[in-house]
């Protein structure tokens with residue numbers, strides 16, 4: 001009958017197990033997969049990421065030199081990060097927050113498209 | 125790989141299933157795949173860990189006898205066959221009339237049998 | 252003849268996290284028949300797989316069900332590997348086992364919390380979910396995400412566990428075991444819980460076989476059937492016995508789940524102790540061809556995949572038979588003769604996952 005009683009009494013005096021979320025946040029673990037971000041100045045517009053994305057949320061436009069991602073469609077799988085030959089996509093540790101409108105985030109590259117240098121990628 | 129397959133004919137189905145029911149086989153599921161001119165049906169059974177698959181194929185217009193009298197649980201996959209492939213099941217005791225999972229409002233009637241749908245000229249799969 | 256009433260149970264009901272309807276036919280308080288009505292969330296995954304690239308379908312498999320996401324990817328990856336003749340490195344097999352067991356732990360703890368909540372035992376519900384948070388932290392630390400982990404891929408795993416993560420796991424497992432030791436006697440002995448579960452939702456062994464019950468539903472009725480005994484991933488090398496209860500009621504099914512949590516902890520510890528060194532991923536080239544059946548033990552029971560591929564970039568057929576689909580006929584059988592007030596708990600006792608059913 002009283003299996004829970006000890007626990008209940010303990011919880012009465014112990015400090016809460018939950019966090020007051022928006023005020024206090026736990027640091028994500030270093031291995032956490034957060035939202036993807038583009039280092040656009042490295043992009044060579046090879047369209048590999050667009051082809052590999054299972055959620056079809058990337059739109060890469062070579063002519064206009066834009067790279068856009070729909071963060072609310074992205075499933076944070078990391079395929080695009082894996083296939084990118086120039087490591088122009090990175091995964092940050094923060095997740096994408098709420099927003100009022102669902103709009104793709106467009107990044108625009110200035111200047112000429114960089115030449116692809118295979119040695120720029122780590123050989124690990 | 126697909127092992128333990130026993131090829132039977134449609135007419136032997138009820139007899140074989142009756143035997144399996146007597147030997148305490150469990151019915152796992154029924155799978156249909158659309159092939160040229162009809163369907164390929166696999167009935168998955170298991171006794172303990174070992175599987176037994178009964179396999180036969182039928183034409184578009186042929187009817188398959190229902191095995192729900194022997195295995196009550198067969199009403200779920202059999203209604204699915206009706207829904208997704210438009211396969212005709214004879215004497216189905218619990219008949220949802222193609223409304224098991226799909227509804228009247230579903231634009232495509234037999235989504236997993238596109239060739240059958242195209243041949244009858246009524247529904248065409250959207251892209 | 253007594254007057255009969257039809258009561259629609261669901262699609263929106265407090266015990267269901269997801270929409271399904273049962274039309275309950277009542278004679279006074281007793282249920283005499285139940286008709287399940289599905290189709291509130293059909294997504295057409297089987298059909299989508301026939302047009303999508305087979306490597307991308309992996310992520311689709313993960314999204315069939317949020318709670319068993321690891322197991323679905325595991326089943327899909329294993330099926331494709333078998334079709335293409337890929338041998339997965341042993342370390343990857345062990346990692347897959349560890350992650351699958353973590354997934355089972357969080358699913359069972361989720362269910363235990365929901366069951367406690369349905370009974371009306373709020374403090375137990377919170378205690379259980381507090382323990383679940385520990386598991387979710389383990390998953391997040393080792394796999395990078397809490398629910399949709401995406402760490403298993405065709406040919407191995409995407410991540411490796413380093414010494415630091417293994418230590419973290421072992422440390423947290425100890426915490427978890429302590430918490431479970433506190434929770435276990437409540438589930439097994441509390442009179443409140445016993446009153447609501449003992450003798451409710453009876454399913455005899457013979458009926459369980461005939462109606463095709465799987466997973467904890469079958470094991471709660473005395474059938475020692477656990478697909479992990481097939482020895483996929485690293486289960487063949489870890490010694491274990493399926494948890495079986497013979498009381499054939501909701502209580503038995505509940506105890507199976509609670510005891511399986513301890514079993515999972517044991518399995519993870521064994522897998523960590525035996526973890527072989529080496530690579531975790533092999534390169535995959537080519538396209539799958541042939542037919543394969545893959546059976547896997549999910550938290551809710553046996554999952555059956557039938558895959559057919561014709562050497563194209565997408566599959567020709569992907570049949571998904573999820574455990575809840577198999578447990579629906581036993582459920583219909585169980586609610587017959589039950590009181591209306593017991594129906595929510597009986598429904599919960601098979602651990603319904605409607606997203607799985609409708610795919």
Ligand code: SF4
Pocket residue numbers: 036052053054055056057058069073074075076077078079080081
């Ligand atoms: S993380 Fe995955 S879903 Fe998101 S953009 Fe990259 S490939 Fe697409």
Ligand code: SF4
Pocket residue numbers: 042043044045046047048049050060067083084085086087088089
């Ligand atoms: S794969 Fe990398 S380089 Fe290629 S288009 Fe995408 S971001 Fe640019």
